[in-house]
Amino acid sequence: MKKLISGWSLIKSYTLLVYIWMFAPIVAVVLLSFNPQQFGSFPMKGFSFRWYGELLHNPSILGAFKNSLILGSLTAILATSIAVPAALAFVRYEFRGKDFLNTLLIAPIMIPEVVLGVALLLFLRWLQQPKSFMLLLLGHIVLTLPYVMLVVQARMVGIKKEYEEAALSLGASPFQTFRSVTFPLLSPAIFAGMLFSFTISFDDVTATLFWATASQQTVPVKIFGMLRNSISPEINALGTIMIILTISLPLTAGYFIRKFARES
């Protein structure tokens, strides 16, 4: 007798359903961002970049975008500038309290963002300072530093000490050794760390909601605000841009890490 539905095909259709459930909303957002009508419904009646155009003429969204870009870039640069010497110290040198310090720098990964958000805000209150861009920047550095640290440290462990020792023995000073050997070998991880850091900063809502002011909004916080009024199709376009950025940047970072792992 022929079985109508085998167990295997059940699993397959179940898997398919899970995927649809996960990705359908995202696909819908992307598709609807190209829908010319105000109230989107399927099937779409045409294809246009209308909402992308509107975005370009919405100064508050452009402002948020600019904020996000500046904030993300500065976060990436500063977090990496802290992470590189720290990783160097943690991997190459022995000192007291090393494990404790290392744990401390990685800890924000494990602390709920809400707690981080509130904590930093309370700290600011205690200092009697108003919310500002500096607060956002500081907060985002704290948020992203652990990830950059992990990436850079992992790479640093992989760079054999002998490379540096060889350079020193050949007459390069410690600084010249760092510049001509350690840094180039570390640079893919530095680059990857910056991309991760930028992406996390660019994408963060929870903690940023606590820190942002009316004039210092980031794109996700802006979207969150827009949703409270109405669901404008502009949000779909904005969302699509966010998706592209937050997927492509970590992929690029991953590519560099892998490429480097192969080379050495």
Added chain:
Amino acid sequence: MTKEKDPAFVKYRRIVKRFGNVIAVDDVDIDIPEGSLVSLLGPSGCGKTTLLRMLAGLETPTEGDIFINGKRINDVPIHKRNLGMIFQNYALFPHKTIFDNVAFGLKYRGVSKEEMQERVYKALELVRLPGVENRKPSQLSGGQQQRIALARAIVIEPDVLLMDEPLSALDENLREAMRRELNNLQQEIGVTTIFVTHDQREALSMSDKVIVLKDGIKQQEGTPAEVYNHSANHFVADFLGHPNFLPVIVGEEQDDHMVVQLENGKTFLATPSTQFKRGEKAEIVVRAQKLKMAPRAEFHEDEGMNYLFGKVKDRSYMGGEVSYYVELEDMSTLHIISFVRRIPLERNDEVFIKLNPADCRLIKV
């Protein structure tokens, strides 16, 4: 007035190195004449690498002084020491071309571009690898990388060349060829060289002088023949390969020999030594290659020779030679290495073993 030239170009004086509670090097003196190749030989963990790294400036001695060419260098930072270091895993810079790798040290020596090129190409020729300058290290084989590491170290004309087990990462047949090449090159350019190894064959075949170490303590130093034929103690004799030890009680000197008594009461003749008193416990050390063995049926006694009797327990071919383990009458075992006989000895064959007293050296226990 001309100053007397110190024969030791590199000198370690009373060097101690501690890592926490571990004593890696314990009160070691070493003299290395200019232009010679000196091996530091010993088992893993005996402090060879640490001694080398202290000369390189990668570790600081806990106590003692190091001199190069009469100048104390303890406080000279590594990049000002002008030494060529070769690492076990070559440590070629993976992101730089072969040219840039070899030229690396010249960049910090104010060498003009033309001279740099000339010297790099000359060094590549010296290690017999011309034409690879545009490749990356990963595009070379292990043996080739080793040569580039060598070129990178000698192109700066270092005062001393330091090599830490440079051949151990190569496979067996390549190692032998590379060993000869290293040896020839060192002779050719005449650079003072320290060679770290745990392989006694490497040390014996390459060195002007061998320094045997154990647990951070210098056991013996001397020419390869000296340390091999006149090992200072049980450890050195054992480490340099295939010894047999026979515990004895020292008797007295007779003619050209020292009369000693084996544990089974038998009398033996050994090479004379002034270092032993009558009645003292000692050991005879005799190399496996020095023992002569034949079937018991062919036994005949020559004047002034030592004899032992036993039964072949085990044998294994090693190409042109055979390695035998013979169980003696007192159940102890002797190791004998001999050329392949016309009629090979089999397991359980009764044999006699002849020992020339000249090959039976006494050492302290």
